[in-house]
Amino acid sequence: MKLCLFDDYRTGAVVDGGIVDLTASLPWPHDPDPETVGSWRRLCRDYAELADRLADAVAQGPVVPLDRVRLRAPALNPSKIIAAASNYAEHVHEMHAVQERTLGKVEEWMMSFDVFLKAPSSLAGPEEPIVLPAAVLAAGHEVHHESELVVVIGKGGRDIPAERAREHILGYSIGLDITVRSPGDRSRRKSYDTFSPLGPWLTTADEAGPDDNFEIELLVNGEERQRVNTADLIVAVPAIVEHASRVMTLSPGDLIFTGAPPGVGPIHPGDVLAASISGLGVLRTSVTAGSDGTR
Numbered sequence: 001m002k003l004c005l006f007d008d009y010r011t012g013a014v015v016d017g018g019i020v021d022l023t024a025s026l027p028w029p030h031d032p033d034p035e036t037v038g039s040w041r042r043l044c045r046d047y048a049e050l051a052d053r054l055a056d057a058v059a060q061g062p063v064v065p066l067d068r069v070r071l072r073a074p075a076l077n078p079s080k081i082i083a084a085a086s087n088y089a090e091h092v093h094e095m096h097a098v099q100e101r102t103l104g105k106v107e108e109w110m111m112s113f114d115v116f117l118k119a120p121s122s123l124a125g126p127e128e129p130i131v132l133p134a135a136v137l138a139a140g141h142e143v144h145h146e147s148e149l150v151v152v153i154g155k156g157g158r159d160i161p162a163e164r165a166r167e168h169i170l171g172y173s174i175g176l177d178i179t180v181r182s183p184g185d186r187s188r189r190k191s192y193d194t195f196s197p198l199g200p201w202l203t204t205a206d207e208a209g210p211d212d213n214f215e216i217e218l219l220v221n222g223e224e225r226q227r228v229n230t231a232d233l234i235v236a237v238p239a240i241v242e243h244a245s246r247v248m249t250l251s252p253g254d255l256i257f258t259g260a261p262p263g264v265g266p267i268h269p270g271d272v273l274a275a276s277i278s279g280l281g282v283l284r285t286s287v288t289a290g291s292d293g294t295r
Helices: 039-060 089-103 134-139 162-168 237-247
Strands: 002-006 010-015 018-021 081-085 114-118 130-132 142-145 147-153 169-176 179-181 196-204 215-220 223-229 255-257 272-277 281-289
Touching: 010 039, 089 179, 114 237, 130 134, 147 215, 147 237, 162 169, 162 237, 169 255, 169 272, 169 281, 196 255, 196 281, 237 255
Parallel strands: 081 255, 130 281
Antiparallel strands: 002 010, 002 196, 010 018, 081 114, 142 179, 147 169, 147 255, 169 196, 215 223, 215 272, 272 281
């Protein structure tokens, strides 16, 4: 099933021709306040028990055309956004040149796989523009795109072995890990508002299929910038889940960005980005400049 959030954070299923509103089929009241709503994380946790009920609701319709709703990011108040670093060999290789150009040196410690955190407030939905901070632009720092497969945690847990990791995955989405190329901590440089576009929906694992054979592509202004298959991940999805869960408890609705493919590069105000992953859809967004000191 393709699950989405739309309009005032209602829950829907994406079908041919549009969206079926599932909100009334959920066993809890709708809360339209994105600051207080916990229903999305509850759905992530309890999806297996609710799947048949939701499938019945989808079968009964009605279908609302996609162009009549506003899609939101398919995540609400995740306890954390985890991101994998240095997880494609060709990207690790290209980062030597990127760091020489943007930092004047190579930070060797950044060339090995690990995980870090991004602020949940950096999430942005489909069609919501990426806002480049005014101070970053004024300083002349490059801001780069990184298109990634994103894992959505269903059943939480700690110390999850790789062989059981997929029992804890609800599904997958498409993400962009927007990054300021400047000195300093990864988490700060990747956590500005709108620096984690996500969408256009969440495809549950049973529909998405194996996560070791997704084709990822990013177009910027219609030109290909990135193309890779998740078979090329240095650390595969189950091992990422294992590694992260040894450090921190994974909670329902948490997001894991699985790593940047090769081909990262600058984005500028006016650019239009289209990130696609086979079977998961296309995440479209644009780039704009911040107009004040807060962005």
